[in-house]
Amino acid sequence: MQASPEGETKASPLHMAEVLDRADMTEIAAPATRFAVGTAAAPGALRRFGRWLGSDRIFPRIPFLLVELLFILVIFVPFLLTIYISVLKWRANRPFETAYFSGLENYEAVLSSDLFWLSIARTFYFAGVAVVVELVVGFVLAMLVHQCTRSKKFYTTIFLIPMMIVPIVVGYNFSMIYIDSGPLNQLLAPFLERFGIDPHIRWLSDPVAAQLAIIIADIWQWTSLTFLIFLSGFSALPRQLIDAARVMGATPWQNFWRVQLPLLKPAIVIAVIIRSMEALKMFDPVVLLTFGGPGTSTQTVAYFLWEQVWVFNKFSFGAAASVLLLIMFSVLIYVGIYLLIRQRSTVEGKV
Amino acid sequence: MRRLLYAAVALMIAATPQALADPVADRAVAAAKDYVKSNNLKEPKLTILLSSLYNNSFPDFAKKWEELTGVKMEIVPLGYTDIPAKIMQEGVAKTGVYDIFNDFPYTAPDAAGAKVIIPLDNYAAKYKPDFSGVADGLKYQQYHDGKLYIMVNDGDHLLLVLRKDLVENPQVRAEYHARFNKEVGCPDTVAEWAQQAAFFQTKEGDIRWGVKFEKPLYGALGYRSINFSYRHFPVYMKGLLFDKDMKPRINTPDGIAAIRAFAASVEHMPKDIQGWGTPQIYPFWASGQAYSAISFPSIVGFGESNPNSVIKGKQITCIIPGNMIDGKLVRRAPQAAGTGYMVSAYSKHPELAYLFVQWFTSPSVSDEAVAHPRGFWDPYRVDQINNPKIVSRFGAEMVKTTLENTKYAASLLMLEGNYEYFKILDNNLADVMNKNITPEEAARRIEAGWNKVTNDVGRENQIKIWRKGVESGIYLDKF
Numbered sequence: 001m002q003a004s005p006e007g008e009t010k011a012s013p014l015h016m017a018e019v020l021d022r023a024d025m026t027e028i029a030a031p032a033t034r035f036a037v038g039t040a041a042a043p044g045a046l047r048r049f050g051r052w053l054g055s056d057r058i059f060p061r062i063p064f065l066l067v068e069l070l071f072i073l074v075i076f077v078p079f080l081l082t083i084y085i086s087v088l089k090w091r092a093n094r095p096f097e098t099a100y101f102s103g104l105e106n107y108e109a110v111l112s113s114d115l116f117w118l119s120i121a122r123t124f125y126f127a128g129v130a131v132v133v134e135l136v137v138g139f140v141l142a143m144l145v146h147q148c149t150r151s152k153k154f155y156t157t158i159f160l161i162p163m164m165i166v167p168i169v170v171g172y173n174f175s176m177i178y179i180d181s182g183p184l185n186q187l188l189a190p191f192l193e194r195f196g197i198d199p200h201i202r203w204l205s206d207p208v209a210a211q212l213a214i215i216i217a218d219i220w221q222w223t224s225l226t227f228l229i230f231l232s233g234f235s236a237l238p239r240q241l242i243d244a245a246r247v248m249g250a251t252p253w254q255n256f257w258r259v260q261l262p263l264l265k266p267a268i269v270i271a272v273i274i275r276s277m278e279a280l281k282m283f284d285p286v287v288l289l290t291f292g293g294p295g296t297s298t299q300t301v302a303y304f305l306w307e308q309v310w311v312f313n314k315f316s317f318g319a320a321a322s323v324l325l326l327i328m329f330s331v332l333i334y335v336g337i338y339l340l341i342r343q344r345s346t347v348e349g350k351v
Numbered sequence: 352m353r354r355l356l357y358a359a360v361a362l363m364i365a366a367t368p369q370a371l372a373d374p375v376a377d378r379a380v381a382a383a384k385d386y387v388k389s390n391n392l393k394e395p396k397l398t399i400l401l402s403s404l405y406n407n408s409f410p411d412f413a414k415k416w417e418e419l420t421g422v423k424m425e426i427v428p429l430g431y432t433d434i435p436a437k438i439m440q441e442g443v444a445k446t447g448v449y450d451i452f453n454d455f456p457y458t459a460p461d462a463a464g465a466k467v468i469i470p471l472d473n474y475a476a477k478y479k480p481d482f483s484g485v486a487d488g489l490k491y492q493q494y495h496d497g498k499l500y501i502m503v504n505d506g507d508h509l510l511l512v513l514r515k516d517l518v519e520n521p522q523v524r525a526e527y528h529a530r531f532n533k534e535v536g537c538p539d540t541v542a543e544w545a546q547q548a549a550f551f552q553t554k555e556g557d558i559r560w561g562v563k564f565e566k567p568l569y570g571a572l573g574y575r576s577i578n579f580s581y582r583h584f585p586v587y588m589k590g591l592l593f594d595k596d597m598k599p600r601i602n603t604p605d606g607i608a609a610i611r612a613f614a615a616s617v618e619h620m621p622k623d624i625q626g627w628g629t630p631q632i633y634p635f636w637a638s639g640q641a642y643s644a645i646s647f648p649s650i651v652g653f654g655e656s657n658p659n660s661v662i663k664g665k666q667i668t669c670i671i672p673g674n675m676i677d678g679k680l681v682r683r684a685p686q687a688a689g690t691g692y693m694v695s696a697y698s699k700h701p702e703l704a705y706l707f708v709q710w711f712t713s714p715s716v717s718d719e720a721v722a723h724p725r726g727f728w729d730p731y732r733v734d735q736i737n738n739p740k741i742v743s744r745f746g747a748e749m750v751k752t753t754l755e756n757t758k759y760a761a762s763l764l765m766l767e768g769n770y771e772y773f774k775i776l777d778n779n780l781a782d783v784m785n786k787n788i789t790p791e792e793a794a795r796r797i798e799a800g801w802n803k804v805t806n807d808v809g810r811e812n813q814i815k816i817w818r819k820g821v822e823s824g825i826y827l828d829k830f
Contacts, residue, residue, distance in 0.1 A: 091808065092439045093464035093767045179631065180623035204626030205576070207785055293577035294625050295781035310436040312771040313461060314807075315443075 086319035106320035119304035127279035138226025146234035163224030171288025178203035207297035233267025373715035383420040383706040399451040403428040408726035442467035450698040468693040470498035474705040484733040491825040492762035506731025507689035508760040511669040522560040537669035548619035551642035570619035572644035581773035582687035602798040610790040614783040668752040682759040762825040768808040775800035
């Protein structure tokens with residue numbers, strides 16, 4: 001909204017052009033003319049520029065242009081810089097001025113690093129298990145809370161709390177919970193001892209248990225998010241359709257499976273995408289609980305990158321790894337979106 | 352007139368011990384005042400990136416420095432695991448936000464390579480710090496590539512602590528003597544320590560020496576987790592990690608034996624030891640559930656002063672156990688956690704920053720720091736045994752042992768890329784401790800990994816710096 005000198009409120013771009021056209025605006029434009037060519041034609045040129053700027057063709061594009069500029073500045077330029085650094089030979093334990101062009105040497109080093117591939121595989125394993133459990137548990141909790149007639153707000157608040165806790169606090173608490181003489185093992189002891197299993201599970205120092213420990217911590221914190229998404233999905237279900245299905249004789253299972261679940265598909269897709277994207281970047285629980293150990297058994301790809309760059313100072317190696325990961329994940333996302341679109345068009349075709 | 356003269360002389364005598372108490376500190380203070388005056392600095396300030404361990408003690412010294420010189424100290428505390436990355440970031444960003452960095456000496460090589468810290472030799476020549484009374488292994492690790500880059504103020508090298516009540520128990524002594532034909536007590540070698548650990552390992556509910564053990568007694572405690580194993584491994588390694596051409600010595604019978612012994616020690620430690628750091632190890636030691644621990648010296652203070660400790664007055668501190676090399680006992684106490692102070696290359700007042708470092712590491716001020724009740728600085732100067740405050744804080748026996756131990760204090764790797772060397776060692780030691788690979792396989796992997804790092808950083812330069820370091824005596828061992 002623009003306020004004209006007369007105090008009128010103008011909303012459209014056309015109005016702006018009119019305003020710029022007015023003679024009294026030359027006063028506002030006057031200082032600018034001093035920086036123009038210094039000829040009498042300048043105010044006219046400015047007026048024409050103002051008119052062009054406010055035209056239907058140009059004005060709607062200005063916000064888009066600003067966004068694009070911002071994109072170029074904060075994403076595209078650093079991305080180009082990353083590519084540039086990835087073809088240099090540079091460890092930060094030498095000044096940048098000493099870096100030199102090394103072609104694809106860093107890419108070769110990344111691709112031949114076992115640790116890189118293992119950390120990718122481990123990331124998919126962690127993300128896969130964590131996201132599936134978070135989806136199932138979040139869905140069940142949302143369904144139960146949605147059906148609550150009383151204390152719905154109470155349960156919603158309780159289930160959302162983990163997501164609101166700062167990750168460092170979650171990490172610290174879990175590190176205490178996981179001590180071999182800690183509360184988790186004490187809780188499990190009666191069950192484990194019954195089966196003759198040593199109840200002193202080494203949650204943070206046994207390679208397999210440490211992986212599970214990280215997955216559990218992630219599930220505990222982020223099931224809240226899937227719960228929230230599914231709860232909003234359940235709340236948005238059209239009541240008439242569900243009632244109509246019931247009136248037409250659908251059993252509760254049929255009502256859920258044939259009516260509610262298909263309607264919840266968009267919420268499920270959103271939950272899967274958001275959580276998968278986040279889980280593939282899993283870093284906090286790894287640093288806070290195990291520092292990637294024991295050995296490298298809990299190193300995720302985010303941890304791998306962090307360590308290579310910020311601990312080992314291998315900036316150009318890290319840049320090459322980042323570029324390769326971007327390509328890999330882009331392909332993955334593209335395939336996901338393609339499948340989604342194909343499925344949607346199939347459904348629409350059927351309709 | 353005569354009275355006036357007497358009064359003046361008396362005043363001078365009274366003031367003399369104060370003024371001459373520590374010329375190193377006094378020089379720094381006087382020079383700092385001159386610097387502020389000659390540069391006409393209004394509200395002079397230095398910013399230090401400080402390990403958050405010192406949050407409760409360093410501000411007292413910052414305040415004192417400000418009182419003496421008018422230079423304010425701004426403290427930016429950070430966890431010690433994050434400080435090296437922050438220093439290297441400053442090397443790239445060149446913001447000039449920090450004047451002084453506080454971290455382990457082995458952070459200096461990367462920082463010096465990146466030119467984010469400056470050599471202090473010129474300032475040292477001008478203002479003359481005092482490193483006398485600092486053991487060689489600590490003194491020379493202040494240097495990298497022959498230049499002074501960091502000034503240490505902490506003797507945090509590893510020592511062994513035993514349970515006095517168990518060692519002095521007549522039944523224990525008799526049984527141990529009967530079995531091994533020697534007295535139980537401070538072991539000379541790591542092999543003997545392992546033997547004692549096995550001897551004392553006791554299951555929950557067992558009755559030994561007339562005592563029923565309600566909880567198990569573990570024979571040993573030690574740091575075996577990520578970011579700690581590499582700091583403890585040199586205790587087991589006979590000699591240097593590389594030969595003079597930077598060929599790793601890990602894949603040799605000595606190296607493999609060291610890996611095997613290091614990994615085997617977990618048999619007598621709590622099961623979860625690979626996931627433990629100081630917050631778990633110290634309270635566990637104080638709970639009386641272990642016979643021995645190789646740790647940082649402050650574990651003794653924790654055992655004495657923690658309100659929940661059941662081992663007050665029941666600790667014996669021992670010099671680090673060693674290894675027999677060619678019939679000779681060789682001990683190495685890695686300087687695992689002692690920190691020092693570096694001056695940023697992007698500081699607006701590097702000379703003033705240096706002067707603070709000289710003042711803080713001077714004999715008198717460092718004594719105050721070590722004696723500080725909430726500090727984490729450990730004794731490191733030989734004459735600190737004579738400081739009553741330090742003795743009262745740590746106990747005479749512990750100060751004596753830790754200062755004796757400084758003779759064996761050896762630096763960790765002072766090479767560029769050292770955090771990568773360390774991590775490769777850590778990862779493979781963890782795999783051996785988890786029985787995923789054999790010590791031989793670990794040695795092969797470590798050797799290959801270390802060679803890769805050496806090549807990546809620049810073999811020629813690494814060899815040059817490695818040789819200089821060894822010759823200077825920072826590792827105590829020679830080629």
